[in-house]
Amino acid sequence: MKPPMLLFWIFAVPVHTFVLQPSVNVTVLRNVSVEGDLWAEQRLDQLMEALNTGKEKRSEEKATVQGVDEETDTVHSKRTEEHDIKKTESEKHTKGHTESDVIKKEVKEKEDQQGQNLSDAFLAKPVLTAWNTTYLQEVEGEEHLSPTVNQYTTPPAMATAFQPVLHLLKESVTLLPSKAPPSTFLAKLPKKAAGAKLKDNTTLKAKKKKSIKGKVKTTPKVLKKAKKAKKLKRERKLKPTTPSYFPYFEDHYCPSECSCYGRVVQCSDKDLGKIPYGIPFNSRYILLMNNHIDSIQLNLLSEYDSMEFLVLSNNRLRDASIEGSFEGTQSLKRLYVERNLLQSIPTDLPVTLEELRLDGNQISVMSDAAFGRCPGLLILSLSNNSLGNKSSTIPPGVLLPLGKLRTLTLSYNQLSSVPLQLPLSLQELYLRGNRIQSLQGDMFWGVAELQVLDLSANRLTNKGLGKAALLNASNLESLNLEGNSLKQVPHNLPWTIKTLNLEGNLISSITKDAFISLPQLEHLGLARNKITKVALGAFRVLPLLHQLDMSHNALQQVPRQLPLWLHSATFANNKIHAIPRDAFCWGRGNESPLSRLVKVHLEYNMIDLGHLDTLAFRCLRGFQVVQFY
Incomplete structure (x- = not known):
C-alpha cells in the first residue's frame, strides 16, 4: 500500500493558492522550482494565445480606465487633507469593482470555450506558491519599496482549475525595480483593483505618501504655510x-x-x-x-x-x-x-464729524438743517465766505443743534452783527474782519463757556459795547478789540479778562480808573492809538500785569508809577524826551524796591542821553534792561 501512496503524493502536490493581500502592492515569488516555473510559463502562453481575441477588446477599455486612473492620481496628489483622499479612494473602489467584474466575465467565457481539457491539465499540475511581501519605508516624506519577506504564506489548499489563472490575468507581471534582486518578479495590481481592496490605514497612508513623492517635504513650516494660505482664501471669499x-x-x-x-x-x-x-x-x-x-x-x-x-x-x-x-x-x-x-453748507455731513473747515468758498446761506446730522461737531470754520451779503444775516438759533461746539470761526465775512442764540458750549468765537458795529445782549441765552472772543477789524464803537454786551460771557479770558473805532477804554468788561488788546483804535488818553474793573489782567495792548496822556498810577490798579505795549502813540514821557511787578514795557515810536524819576522806581522815601522789569523798549524817541537822570533807573537790575536804540 505504501508505493501507491508515495506515487500519489508525488503527483498530487498540495496546491498553494496565489493570493495577494489587500494592503500589499508588491508580490515576490520565491522558493519555486525550475520545473514549476517552466510549467507556469507554458500554461500562460497557451492561455494568452487562446484569449488573443478577447485581449484586443479589453485593451481599449483598459486604456480608457488607465487614463482615468492617471487623471485621478494627478488630482489626488494635489489634495492634502485626509477626507479628500478618502473620497477619491471611495470612487476608485467602486470603479475597481466594475473593472474586475468585466475582466472576470470575459475570461470566464473564454474558459468555457476552451473546455474541460484545460481544467484537467491544471488539476494535474501543481499551482505556484506565492509569498506575499511588502515593506514600506518612509524617509522625509518619500516611499521606498524593499523585497523584505513578510514570512507569510497561504495555507496549502486544493485550487480549482481556473482560480489561479484568473488571478494571474488580473495582475501585470513586471520586473522588480533596480533596488531589488534581479531574480525576483513584481506583480502589480491595477490601480482600480488596488483601490477597491484598500481596507486599512497602512495602504491609505502609503498611497498618500506616494502622491507627494519627490515634490515637497512635509514639514511643520510647510503645513503652517498651507493652513495660512487656505485661511486667507476663505477670508477673501467672505469679504x-x-x-x-x-x-x-x-x-x-x-x-x-x-x-x-x-x-x-x-x-x-x-x-x-x-x-x-x-x-x-x-x-x-x-x-x-x-x-x-x-x-x-x-x-x-x-x-x-x-x-x-x-x-x-x-x-x-x-x-x-x-x-x-x-x-x-x-x-x-x-x-x-x-x-x-461751494455756495452752501453740505447737508449730508456724517454723524461722526468733529471738525469742518469750509473757509474760502462762496457760502452765503446757512440753513436751519445744515448741522442737524452732526450734533457732535466741535470745530466749525467758515471764514472768507459771503455770509451776511446783501443785508442777510445768520438766522437766530441756527447753530443750536451743535450742542458740543467749542470753536466757531466766522472771520472775514460780511456780517453786520454777531449771530444770536449761539450754543452755550462755545469756548472760542472768531469774528475778525466783518462789519459788526455793536454787540447785543442776547448773543447767548444763558451763561456761556466762552473764553476767547475776537472782534478785531470791525466797526465797533464805545456805544456799541453797552453794559449788557458781554453780560453772559462771565468766563471770558481773552478779548481782542484791535482795529475798531473805540475812543476810550471800554467799561463794563468781564472781570475775568486776562488779555485785552485795544491796539489800532482812536484812544487818546488813559484815565485813572480805566482798568479798575480788571484785576485779572496780565497782558495789555495799547499800541497804535493816539494816546498823549496817562494818569498818574493808572496801571497800579493791575496787580497781575506782566506785559504792557504802548508803542506807536504820541507820548511825551514815560508813564509814572508803572507797576513794580511788570516784566516787559514797550514805548518805542513815541515822542518821549523825558523819563520821570518815579517812572520805574517809586516807593517811600529814597528807598525803592527792586523792579521786576526785564526789558524796557525806548527805541525811536526823542531822549537826550546826556541829560538823563540816573536815579530814574536805580531799582533796575542793570542798564542792559533799557533799550534806547
Whole structure:
C-alpha cells in the first residue's frame, strides 16, 4: 500500500493558492522550482494565445480606465487633507469593482470555450506558491519599496482549475525595480483593483505618501504655510463684494499718483482731475489738496470705513458735484473743503464729524438743517465766505443743534452783527474782519463757556459795547478789540479778562480808573492809538500785569508809577524826551524796591542821553534792561 501512496503524493502536490493581500502592492515569488516555473510559463502562453481575441477588446477599455486612473492620481496628489483622499479612494473602489467584474466575465467565457481539457491539465499540475511581501519605508516624506519577506504564506489548499489563472490575468507581471534582486518578479495590481481592496490605514497612508513623492517635504513650516494660505482664501471669499474698479488692496499698496506713509495717503499737488483709483480702503488720512478735482465719485467715500481725516482744500468742487458724497462714511472726523466753489453748507455731513473747515468758498446761506446730522461737531470754520451779503444775516438759533461746539470761526465775512442764540458750549468765537458795529445782549441765552472772543477789524464803537454786551460771557479770558473805532477804554468788561488788546483804535488818553474793573489782567495792548496822556498810577490798579505795549502813540514821557511787578514795557515810536524819576522806581522815601522789569523798549524817541537822570533807573537790575536804540 505504501508505493501507491508515495506515487500519489508525488503527483498530487498540495496546491498553494496565489493570493495577494489587500494592503500589499508588491508580490515576490520565491522558493519555486525550475520545473514549476517552466510549467507556469507554458500554461500562460497557451492561455494568452487562446484569449488573443478577447485581449484586443479589453485593451481599449483598459486604456480608457488607465487614463482615468492617471487623471485621478494627478488630482489626488494635489489634495492634502485626509477626507479628500478618502473620497477619491471611495470612487476608485467602486470603479475597481466594475473593472474586475468585466475582466472576470470575459475570461470566464473564454474558459468555457476552451473546455474541460484545460481544467484537467491544471488539476494535474501543481499551482505556484506565492509569498506575499511588502515593506514600506518612509524617509522625509518619500516611499521606498524593499523585497523584505513578510514570512507569510497561504495555507496549502486544493485550487480549482481556473482560480489561479484568473488571478494571474488580473495582475501585470513586471520586473522588480533596480533596488531589488534581479531574480525576483513584481506583480502589480491595477490601480482600480488596488483601490477597491484598500481596507486599512497602512495602504491609505502609503498611497498618500506616494502622491507627494519627490515634490515637497512635509514639514511643520510647510503645513503652517498651507493652513495660512487656505485661511486667507476663505477670508477673501467672505469679504463683501466691492466695485471692480476698486479692488481690496493690501496695506502696503499705494496708487502711482500718490505717496503713502503707513495709513497716510498723500496725493496733494499732483494736478489730479479726480480722486485716484486704488487708494487702500484701510487708509486713515487722505490728503488731496491743491489739485483740480471737480467732483467726487458717487458712493466712493462710503467704502473707506477707517478714514478719519479727508482734505480736499484748493480744488474746484461745487455744490452739485459733492451732493451725497459724504453720506455713509462711518469714521470721518475731520473734513477740510477749503478754497473751493461751494455756495452752501453740505447737508449730508456724517454723524461722526468733529471738525469742518469750509473757509474760502462762496457760502452765503446757512440753513436751519445744515448741522442737524452732526450734533457732535466741535470745530466749525467758515471764514472768507459771503455770509451776511446783501443785508442777510445768520438766522437766530441756527447753530443750536451743535450742542458740543467749542470753536466757531466766522472771520472775514460780511456780517453786520454777531449771530444770536449761539450754543452755550462755545469756548472760542472768531469774528475778525466783518462789519459788526455793536454787540447785543442776547448773543447767548444763558451763561456761556466762552473764553476767547475776537472782534478785531470791525466797526465797533464805545456805544456799541453797552453794559449788557458781554453780560453772559462771565468766563471770558481773552478779548481782542484791535482795529475798531473805540475812543476810550471800554467799561463794563468781564472781570475775568486776562488779555485785552485795544491796539489800532482812536484812544487818546488813559484815565485813572480805566482798568479798575480788571484785576485779572496780565497782558495789555495799547499800541497804535493816539494816546498823549496817562494818569498818574493808572496801571497800579493791575496787580497781575506782566506785559504792557504802548508803542506807536504820541507820548511825551514815560508813564509814572508803572507797576513794580511788570516784566516787559514797550514805548518805542513815541515822542518821549523825558523819563520821570518815579517812572520805574517809586516807593517811600529814597528807598525803592527792586523792579521786576526785564526789558524796557525806548527805541525811536526823542531822549537826550546826556541829560538823563540816573536815579530814574536805580531799582533796575542793570542798564542792559533799557533799550534806547
